Amino acid sequence: PIKAESRDLNFYYNGGHKALKGITMPLYEKKITALIGPSGCGKSTFLRCFNRMHDLYPGNRYDGQIIMHPDNTNVLANGVDPIEVRMRISMVFQKPNPFPKSIYENVAYGLRVRGENNKRVVDDKVEEALKGAALWDEVKNRLHDLAFNLSGGQQQRLCIARALATDPEIMLFDEPTSALDPIATANIEELMSELRNKLTILVVTHNMQQAARVSDYTAYMYLGELIEYGDTDMIFTRP
Ligand code: ADP
Numbered sequence: 001p002i003k004a005e006s007r008d009l010n011f012y013y014n015g016g017h018k019a020l021k022g023i024t025m026p027l028y029e030k031k032i033t034a035l036i037g038p039s040g041c042g043k044s045t046f047l048r049c050f051n052r053m054h055d056l057y058p059g060n061r062y063d064g065q066i067i068m069h070p071d072n073t074n075v076l077a078n079g080v081d082p083i084e085v086r087m088r089i090s091m092v093f094q095k096p097n098p099f100p101k102s103i104y105e106n107v108a109y110g111l112r113v114r115g116e117n118n119k120r121v122v123d124d125k126v127e128e129a130l131k132g133a134a135l136w137d138e139v140k141n142r143l144h145d146l147a148f149n150l151s152g153g154q155q156q157r158l159c160i161a162r163a164l165a166t167d168p169e170i171m172l173f174d175e176p177t178s179a180l181d182p183i184a185t186a187n188i189e190e191l192m193s194e195l196r197n198k199l200t201i202l203v204v205t206h207n208m209q210q211a212a213r214v215s216d217y218t219a220y221m222y223l224g225e226l227i228e229y230g231d232t233d234m235i236f237t238r239p
């Protein structure tokens with residue numbers, strides 16, 4: 001089934017530059033979709049529509065829809081609360097960006113935003129999210145250390161745990177491994193494959209091998225348009 005889909009999505013940056021031109025694209029449930037294309041083609045712009053990141057900057061305009069299933073919520077509708085959207089659709093960025101807080105409080109962040117302060121509940125959720133991000137064993141004895149003391153790869157897994165803590169239905173990854181070494185990269189790729197068992201993933205990458213390795217579907221954008229979309233095996237074996 002389709003978990004979410006953009007329908008005829010257009011996006012204009014402040015000043016009028018049209019960065020997305022009528023993008024219609026599905027995200028299949030519990031699959032990984034890779035979004036590829038040359039620098040500047042609109043990949044990040046597209047990703048940021050899904051969690052209403054653009055709302056943080058005045059002057060941007062967009063039209064079209066992003067529909068989530070099965071409830072048919074249009075993520076881009078005016079009445080929809082961006083904070084709620086970010087709980088359901090969470091983002092992992094290129095550079096690990098933990099908050100200047102403890103490991104524990106980084107993961108607890110989304111729960112705090114929701115008003116959850118019951119220690120037992122937060123403890124359990126923090127542990128579950130860190131396990132989900134394959135980080136628990138490495139940090140369980142230092143949960144109150146500052147996040148900045150972790151290695152780059154650990155920090156990225158912490159950011160994944162932070163994203164997982166609110167039980168998102170969709171996770172967005174914006175070039176999640178381009179700041180990481182090969183071993184950390186392999187860890188994150190494996191983690192994405194595991195996360196696919198319980199949620200839907202959209203990953204922007206400029207690394208074609210990575211797209212071929214991890215994704216089920218591949219979308220190719222060029223100058224703000226969706227040029228190709230299909231099964232990853234088909235896209236990469238085409239002559
Ligand atoms: P990609 O992620 O594929 O590298 P982007 O989505 O970042 O591409 O950019 C798409 C287009 O929008 C590019 O032409 C870029 O220069 C432009 N752009 C990106 N961010 C902004 C911005 N904040 N203001 C104006 N134009 C922008």
Ligand code: ADP
Binds near residue numbers: 014053054
């Ligand atoms: P950089 O130049 O390193 O990309 P900026 O400080 O310009 O970073 O912006 C930080 C991030 O916020 C960038 O990834 C950029 O694409 C995004 N951003 C900046 N301005 C806008 C905007 N008007 N709308 C949407 N995203 C924006």
